Amino acid sequence: MANRTAAELDRHDPLAAARGRFHLPDGVIYLDGNSLGALPTAAAGDVRHAIVEEWGQGLIRSWNAAGWYELPLSLGDRLGGLLGAAPGQVAVCDTTTVNLFKAMSSALALRPERSVVVMDAADFPANLYVAEGALADTAFERRLVEPGEAPQDLLDESVAVLALSHVNYRSGAIADLGALTAAAHAVGALVAWDLCHSAGVLPLELDAWRVDFAVGCTYKFLNGGPGAPGWIYAAHRHLEAGARQPLSGWMGHAAPFAFDRGYRPDPGIRRFLCGTPHILSMRAVAAGLDTFAGVRLEEVRAKAVSLTTLFIERVEDGLPAGTLELVSPRDPDRRGAQVSFGFEHGYAVIQALLDRGVIGDYRDPGVMRFGFQPLYLSHADVARAADALVGCIESSVWT
């Protein structure tokens, strides 16, 4: 790559036009789309329409007339197109955390004779917390993959559920979702995948990989807005087998407006809904999904590899060897749309980068995280950001 300039790479970028689908502040290079995606150009108008016309003029009638009631499922089906999920298996609702609680509880109920949930000690801690809550007062125990171990090493016939993240929030390392799912199935366990850091930037085939349950957010690489609702996937075969979740609310009932005294879950994915859906936030999610119109995820993935490779090479070329520790996998096939560098003074560097118009983020202890959304970043942006990072470190008092 070193012998092709960033400008050359950008001239051959099939996604170059997608940049026009976003508003970004002047003078800013935004490398934090793995935390909060940038603003789609259409979002403000779409949400305004929902407020002024649907809420203001339509009022209560919009639950039917504007499709509000169907929105969790209609958005879910659209999102399913990016997940490799046939219609009827994805709902947009609640938060990732609540959805993971539902997914884990459902999976555990399908394996009542087992006793163990396998998770990764290095996973996003919220997922570990959810398991604590879901497992409290049950006979299940959590078994954690410690550094140096592989999840496969912990799988045996006591395991009910393997619950992992596809891409690690801290390192950006990609887990082998297909192989791990197959390994879990081989011992009779189910899988619950967190796809927060892969949905929208990795080609996914949840149906083909025989995933059981998956969850994620919509506010990172899906560009759905701050605190946008999460989503949940439950495979058809589990819906047909009667998988249930404990947050039984009226929106998951087979007939919410029959006002039956007893809960009767909807026959389909709707049973994974709970309370009244957050309509205004969901209109922004729709605008986020619109930014993927006509985009092939294989192109997004190829560009993410190109952007992260350029960033790593340019940063490492600019600094004395060993200045930074590459926390992300060097092998691009194992690296998500993210580059993390370990540096003792990482927090201060991220602050200094802000002053130079480059937005990344920092995760304790000592990790500078940079996310690369191929829809709105060019190779030129990434080259400038790499130079800024090198400059911050070179000019600082730490080195």
Next chain:
Amino acid sequence: MANRTAAELDRHDPLAAARGRFHLPDGVIYLDGNSLGALPTAAAGDVRHAIVEEWGQGLIRSWNAAGWYELPLSLGDRLGGLLGAAPGQVAVCDTTTVNLFKAMSSALALRPERSVVVMDAADFPANLYVAEGALADTAFERRLVEPGEAPQDLLDESVAVLALSHVNYRSGAIADLGALTAAAHAVGALVAWDLCHSAGVLPLELDAWRVDFAVGCTYKFLNGGPGAPGWIYAAHRHLEAGARQPLSGWMGHAAPFAFDRGYRPDPGIRRFLCGTPHILSMRAVAAGLDTFAGVRLEEVRAKAVSLTTLFIERVEDGLPAGTLELVSPRDPDRRGAQVSFGFEHGYAVIQALLDRGVIGDYRDPGVMRFGFQPLYLSHADVARAADALVGCIESSVWT
């Protein structure tokens, strides 16, 4: 009241100016604010600001710079002012359903030696469904108040939690929250109140009434927008005693960004948060709360009594006795900001009223529901709506 005209009543209305705080469609009289409150004039601009400036320009920095991180608690404290709750006890988050799950689970955990949850068979069914989910796989059982019984009749020392709605969704009947809370406490039980149909239209004193837990939505009388987040109240004394809820997510952690492996609940009300808050929807909630600026809930309550009384009198005066069954309490002290009439052809009448510009709603079986938000309804509106209802019934083929 019959000898004072609607116009006279409106001339002495201290809340008349509040109508200007809302956008309502021309030619519509909106009697469904108990399902979805009308649009505050400021909401579109406030949400647009959150999208264009906070999200678009501020990006990830807005979690701190725009107060997003604190929003569930800062909004909660503002809402607390309408609930009679001192700061630090209310969080705006998730949905009513999820919050009721948290409240019931927390309360049950505080009474582990007991076995019964008392609820009302006539309550909003979602609440019964939540209890089904929360009680599944526990030793607790649900004991339902059947028609003709009083909740007090079912209270004894086996009861862990009394979980009721303050105002019934179907009839608008007000439960005696203070007396029922005291009766529950007298047998050592805790209370979890659903205030969906009272927050914003009844003066509330959660602290003074020694309420333990309460939940509600913000999209009815609080005018927060379609599917706006819910809220939860947990009394200081229970927070201090370590009350916990099972949806342990990162936003409820004492230090979310320390990325501890183990869950350690925040010392305050933040422990009742779970996943990432829905920022855009919450900005509309703030606009909804703004519509109460300078308003005394005692004035709102007095006007609600006046509006509902006028509506009942005018409808009943216009029709042969016995045409409609008043489902709501005739005693205004026992009636919320709602009037429900039973009528065999109620569904068709509600449809016919829509054509005359009056929006109410229908709840199976046979109940026409009309909600009265004193901030945007005048007595003249209510008189016209009553006349339209009489006209629909008089001109129909059913009578």
